Amino acid sequence: xxxxxxxxxxxxxxxxxxxxxxxxxxxxxNVTGDAARGAQQYRRxxxxxxxxxxxxxxxxxxxxxxKPRDFTEATFKCRSTPTGTLPTDQDLFxxxxxxxxxxxxxxxxxxxxxxxxxxxxxxxxFSGKWKTEKVGTPIVVPPETPVTMESILHxxxxxxxxxxxxxxxxxxxGDGPSASTLTDSKDNPIRPYNFSTGTRFMxxxxxxxxxxIFMNGLxxxxxxxxxxxxxxxxxxxxxxxxxxxxxxxxxEAALWKAWLPSHASTLxxxxxxxxxx
Amino acid sequence: xxxxLSDRRITVRWTRLAGVTAVLVGGLASVVSATARPTxxxxxxxxxxxxxxxxxxxxxxxxxxxxxxxxxxxxxxxxTSAAIPAFARKYDLPCSACHTAWPELNAFGQRFKxxxxxxxxxxxxPIWKDxxxxxxAFRTTPGWRSERATNQITSTDSFxxxxxxxxxxxxxxxxxxxxxxxxxxxxxxPTGFGGDVTLETAYVRFDNLFNSSWVNLKVGKFELDxxxxxxxxxxxxxxxxxxxxxxxxxVGSTNDFGIxxxxxxxEIMGHNENSYRRYSIAVLNxxxxxxxxxxxxxxxxxxxxxxxxxxxxxxxxxKLGVERIGVYGYFGQRPTAFTYASDGVTVIPGTGSxxxxxxxxxxxxxFFLQNFEVLPFFVHGSENQxxxxxxxxxxxxxxxxxxxxxxxxxxxxxxxxxxxxxxxQQGDPATPKTQGNSDVYTIGLRYYPIMFSRAGxxxxxxxxxxxxxxxIPMSGIGNTADAPDPGTVVKTAxxxxxxxxxx
Numbered sequence: 168x169x170x171x172x173x174x175x176x177x178x179x180x181x182x183x184x185x186x187x188x189x190x191x192x193x194x195x196x197n198v199t200g201d202a203a204r205g206a207q208q209y210r211r212x213x214x215x216x217x218x219x220x221x222x223x224x225x226x227x228x229x230x231x232x233x234k235p236r237d238f239t240e241a242t243f244k245c246r247s248t249p250t251g252t253l254p255t256d257q258d259l260f261x262x263x264x265x266x267x268x269x270x271x272x273x274x275x276x277x278x279x280x281x282x283x284x285x286x287x288x289x290x291x292x293f294s295g296k297w298k299t300e301k302v303g304t305p306i307v308v309p310p311e312t313p314v315t316m317e318s319i320l321h322x323x324x325x326x327x328x329x330x331x332x333x334x335x336x337x338x339x340x341g342d343g344p345s346a347s348t349l350t351d352s353k354d355n356p357i358r359p360y361n362f363s364t365g366t367r368f369m370x371x372x373x374x375x376x377x378x379x380i381f382m383n384g385l386x387x388x389x390x391x392x393x394x395x396x397x398x399x400x401x402x403x404x405x406x407x408x409x410x411x412x413x414x415x416x417x418x419e420a421a422l423w424k425a426w427l428p429s430h431a432s433t434l435x436x437x438x439x440x441x442x443x444x
Numbered sequence: 445x446x447x448x449l450s451d452r453r454i455t456v457r458w459t460r461l462a463g464v465t466a467v468l469v470g471g472l473a474s475v476v477s478a479t480a481r482p483t484x485x486x487x488x489x490x491x492x493x494x495x496x497x498x499x500x501x502x503x504x505x506x507x508x509x510x511x512x513x514x515x516x517x518x519x520x521x522x523x524t525s526a527a528i529p530a531f532a533r534k535y536d537l538p539c540s541a542c543h544t545a546w547p548e549l550n551a552f553g554q555r556f557k558x559x560x561x562x563x564x565x566x567x568x569x570p571i572w573k574d575x576x577x578x579x580x581a582f583r584t585t586p587g588w589r590s591e592r593a594t595n596q597i598t599s600t601d602s603f604x605x606x607x608x609x610x611x612x613x614x615x616x617x618x619x620x621x622x623x624x625x626x627x628x629x630x631x632x633x634p635t636g637f638g639g640d641v642t643l644e645t646a647y648v649r650f651d652n653l654f655n656s657s658w659v660n661l662k663v664g665k666f667e668l669d670x671x672x673x674x675x676x677x678x679x680x681x682x683x684x685x686x687x688x689x690x691x692x693x694x695v696g697s698t699n700d701f702g703i704x705x706x707x708x709x710x711e712i713m714g715h716n717e718n719s720y721r722r723y724s725i726a727v728l729n730x731x732x733x734x735x736x737x738x739x740x741x742x743x744x745x746x747x748x749x750x751x752x753x754x755x756x757x758x759x760x761x762x763k764l765g766v767e768r769i770g771v772y773g774y775f776g777q778r779p780t781a782f783t784y785a786s787d788g789v790t791v792i793p794g795t796g797s798x799x800x801x802x803x804x805x806x807x808x809x810x811f812f813l814q815n816f817e818v819l820p821f822f823v824h825g826s827e828n829q830x831x832x833x834x835x836x837x838x839x840x841x842x843x844x845x846x847x848x849x850x851x852x853x854x855x856x857x858x859x860x861x862x863x864x865x866x867x868x869q870q871g872d873p874a875t876p877k878t879q880g881n882s883d884v885y886t887i888g889l890r891y892y893p894i895m896f897s898r899a900g901x902x903x904x905x906x907x908x909x910x911x912x913x914x915x916i917p918m919s920g921i922g923n924t925a926d927a928p929d930p931g932t933v934v935k936t937a938x939x940x941x942x943x944x945x946x947x
Contacts, residue, residue, distance in 0.1 A: 198762075204763075207853070210540075210853065210854060211540040211541070211854045212541050212552070214538070215536065215537060215541075215896060215897050216536060226896055226897070227536040227537075227896075230536055266563075266564075266565060268565055269565060269566050269567060270565065270567075271535065271536050271537075271567075272565075273535070273563040273564075273565060274564065274565075275552065276555070276718045277550075277551035277552045277554070277555045277719060277720070277766070278551065278552065278766075279551075279760045279762065279765055280760055280762070281760075281762045281763050282765075364566070365566065367566075
């Protein structure tokens with residue numbers, strides 16, 4: 168009987184801790200991460216900025232702008248999951264592989280897949296949230312709507328209506344009236360994304376990446392989630408308009424450039440003067 | 445000290461530059477009062493030593509007086525290039541981000557170099573840096589060394605063992621590399637010591653032409669696209685501070701080429717997104733990187749061109765790491781006839797003709813077993829008989845090495861290397877087949893007490909042992925004179941403990 172009680176207690180403990188153990192496990196595709204190996208990689212590549220404790224207080228941190236991510240908060244910008252939730256292992260892996268354009272965070276693509284997955288595993292050891300909270304469920308990105316002038320123009324209206332211009336500026340230059348007042352979750356000044364110089368976004372390069380950015384928001388930054396305010400079709404329209412602001416060749420930009428010369432006079436300038444229209 | 449070094453024509457060269465690192469080692473000076481003596485090819489030993497091609501640290505190349513034998517030597521392997529803290533300062537990354545152990549590159553560093561010293565984060569253009577930022581760094585290596593060579597001819601003995609030791613410094617490398625603009629990078633690296641400063645590297649590179657990483661054009665003087673970069677070598681002693689196959693020349697050769705020497709020309713190279721797949725094709729002057737169109741042995745370069753072709757492929761081996769293999773081929777020629785000035789003696793540079801060919805082809809690998817790295821290298825060399833004094837047939841040889849590293853962590857590593865040169869066929873059938881053969885074994889460790897994003901320091905300790913048959917050791921240790929006879933075995937040994945630092 169005593170033996171049975173012991174086994175029962177052990178089983179109960181196992182059941183109780185199973186979610187936490189599962190949360191600690193890191194897997195990207197068929198590759199399983201190992202935090203111990205990740206610690207070695209972290210020391211070699213990451214510690215200078217993110218610090219020994221993962222708190223973003225590495226010796227380079229004072230000289231880096233934007234500031235390095237504080238892993239102890241488990242707050243991440245690039246997620247496929249809703250705002251306020253933990254990202255998936257794939258999200259963290261993608262971030263390490265891609266880096267952050269216009270920041271000190273480079274792309275670590277040359278590292279082996281195993282090395283990067285190990286890093287993901289180690290990064291997750293810095294916060295207890297990975298043991299107590301569940302990873303968010305990735306949002307479903309619906310099929311993209313056709314790129315048309317109507318879609319682009321509607322996206323332009325949404326850019327005005329959703330007040331994107333207040334931070335990103337009327338022309339997407341990152342110079343809106345609120346731009347200079349923005350701070351991140353650590354009260355560090357932060358600049359809005361400048362569409363006119365960026366060929367890539369913070370969290371990817373595709374239209375779907377851009378869709379996820381403003382539907383999920385960039386946690387830790389002033390960029391909110393618009394998932395409750397934008398129907399998917401509207402979100403795609405906004406994506407199509409934002410693409411016209413970039414200095415790269417895209418189907419949206421080609422359509423826009425062909426249309427604009429003969430219709431420029433019909434456009435109401437984006438900005439405070441267009442409020443309420 | 446500078447004067448002393450200069451007067452004695454110390455042949456120390458730590459050249460090593462490869463694109464990025466700068467190191468300097470200097471030669472511990474030296475040791476032997478190697479008096480400049482004419483070689484059979486008409487170029488002074490001193491000129492050979494300090495001349496154009498670049499070489500690794502503490503190394504001076506000396507050619508045999510009577511046979512022009514294989515080669516050259518190193519005093520204390522010097523180096524040029526290596527790790528460039530200027531990049532660490534620019535991007536706020538520690539040395540270990542780009543280097544397995546600086547100056548050797550890891551996969552991330554290789555990609556950074558291949559992209560023209562750009563991270564690709566839209567902040568590579570120097571306009572994003574404070575105007576006070578300069579893309580400059582220097583490297584040198586003060587320390588203590590001991591050299592020993594057997595069977596040396598002295599004033600009192602024909603088979604003496606010469607031992608030399610003392611504190612010394614290596615050459616200094618001034619590494620200036622970076623971007624002039626987005627997708628336009630440059631390199632400018634003076635290196636040397638005393639009166640022997642040379643321009644190791646000077647080029648401009650146009651990166652990502654046609655918006656493709658597969659087309660990058662570099663023009664100027666630069667290191668060949670060697671997967672096993674001698675400019676980033678981790679050994680620094682006189683005996684072990686260079687790869688023998690990168691500089692070996694057979695007995696009697698009038699050639700001056702070395703794979704490890706920086707060359708002047710133009711190179712097209714390309715790579716895929718993660719630089720796992722790479723290629724390069726270079727068109728180069730046939731004068732081993734001598735400026736002013738000069739050529740071998742001051743005889744004047746020719747009007748032809750050399751070609752260098754490389755290709756490599758890396759594989760993601762999971763927990764083992766990133767494994768890379770590569771092949772290469774250098775197909776060169778050297779003139780055997782020249783146009784002379786009115787004095788009938790002075791060669792007009794760049795007028796050489798009646799070219800005769802030579803080649804170096806081989807393969808190289810870089811394999812990881814987690815923290816254990818193995819680097820095999822092989823080269824087959826061939827020289828046309830017209831490039832060898834007294835030859836009636838082409839000369840051929842093989843050189844191969846295996847180098848191993850164990851990285852305890854980013855701040856401590858151990859290394860070892862076995863490096864061989866074996867003649868296959870002498871140009872002169874009367875020359876003993878083994879003359880010029882050489883075996884070198886090296887072990888050492890490097891400890892990096894600091895590992896951050898502003899500067900680098902390494903305590904370097906190394907022991908190297910060499911055995912050369914019938915020629916002056918390539919290391920230059922000893923009296924720099926030929927061995928007493930073609931069959932004499934000259935054994936050399938180097939001990940070096942030094943502080944290798946760059947800022």
